[in-house]
Amino acid sequence: MKKRLLSVMLVLSVCFTMLVGCGKKQPTETGTKVESETGKQSETENKEPVDASKYEVTEPITIKWWHALEDQYSHVVEKVVNDFNNSQDLITVEAEYIGSYSDVNEALVAAHAAGTGLPGVVVANTPYVAEYGASGLTEDLTPYIESSGMNMDDFGMGLVNATSYEGKQVSVPFLISTQVMYYNKDMANELGVTIPTKIDDMDEFLKSVTKFNADGTTAVYGTIIPGWDQWYFETFYLNKGVNIVNEDGITTDLDSEAAVEVADKIKGWCDNGYAYWAFGQDASSTMRQNFIDKKAFSVLHTSSLYNTYVNSCDFEVGMAWYPGDKTNNSEVGGCVLLIPSKNDQAVKNASFKFLEYLVSEDVNMTWATDTGYMPTRKSVLETEEAQKFLAEKPAFQAIFDNLDLINPRIQNKAWSQLAEIWKSYMSKTITEKLDVQEQMGYMAEEINEILADQ
Secondary structure, three states: OHHHHHHHHHHHHHHHHHHHOOOOOEEOOOEEEEEOOOOOEEEEEOOOOOOHHHHOOOOOEEEEEEEOOOHHHHHHHHHHHHHHHHHOOOEEEEEEEOOOHHHHHHHHHHHHHHOOOOOOEEEEEOOHHHHHHHHOOEOOOHHHHHHHOOOHHHOOHHHHHHOEEOOEEOOEEEEEEOEEEEEEHHHHHHHOOOOOOEHHHHHHHHHHHOEEOOOOOEEEEOEEEEOOOOHHHHHHHHOOOOOOOOOOOOOOOOOOHHHHHHHHHHHHHHHOOOEEEEOOOOHHHHHHHHHHOOOEOEEEEEHHHHHHHHHHOOOOEEEEOOOEOOOOOEEOEEEEEEOEOOOOHHHHHHHHHHHHHHOOHHHHHHHHHHHOOEOOOHHHHHOHHHHHHHHHOHHHHHHHOOHHHEEOOOOOOOHHHHHHHHHHHHHHHHHOOOOHHHHHHHHHHHHHHHHHHO
């Protein structure tokens, strides 16, 4: 058994390397070549060695950490923060739960504009990186990383690109997840069904697992689609070849034939009672409860909630990869860590020490084990803790088998506005049973205006 697990971990290490890029930074005589977001080689000139003394913590200081980890993670937040505070004498960290990623964004943008009340360290959902980098909200962490000797290559190129902006390391990977389909494995065994790998096969599949009441209403939904966050349905579009933001950077492909086909298919699932569109207040908790109560065969959600689902259900929970079409890719989810640029230098120095601790190898495995988020550092995949992780959470095999298909998020400084428009139109079209092609056309017009303005 131990040999089999060791072999699996070696495979995972290879897969992780494929995920994060084809190469590491290669030192040259003139500088360091780094693969940029466009796939081209950019080169930075040699610089004088960083003066590490500029980033030292010399006096006692208290900093705040703003996070979005809900109550089910409070025990691990408390443990990690206490362990850090007890590990040294100068820095005291106070963790503060702000709310959802959008709540954190609103609070951070407001504090940045005011120039006061900023946290030392803050989490941010992965799509905000470009927006924050463009606005100057984030501190450039590159000199801090260089002075500390922190090994960014251990995250791999994909995660480095996802946390950078215009060649600057404006954040670091923290709690990383991807989209998955959780399903009732006991029910699947009873019905003799497997999750399809193609989007086009979803119609018949959902029909086969949906149960109706005598009056025609749905008793057990085939799946539930989170409408509160476009990330959960975005992958269906990408795997149909839709460009959410075209190469010109100022137009979208969301009104194309392929995009309309995806939107119409999702609407059809809801119209037929095979699925329902989860949106509005408490949409996430209501969706989870319906799955727990066996009122849904499956739900689309984040892999980070694996522990929550397993601990809440009295049946075996399966985890499957999203079905695809032209591709079977998924996207990096979760959050990054950053330091607001308007903090004074003493706060920034202390904040980086804590940030570095949060993503260190040992703590990285703590997050993965206790929260359900994925290990993000290649070095931890070879540890005994990683072997134990896979043995205790075998459903994660679905993710590890597809690690090379997880891609960085779309980075565009207008992304948050684009996403809000997209979610709004999808919800209105589905819940009010409007014409898909017409509504997607209106939506694309609004999105193109936003992109052009940016």
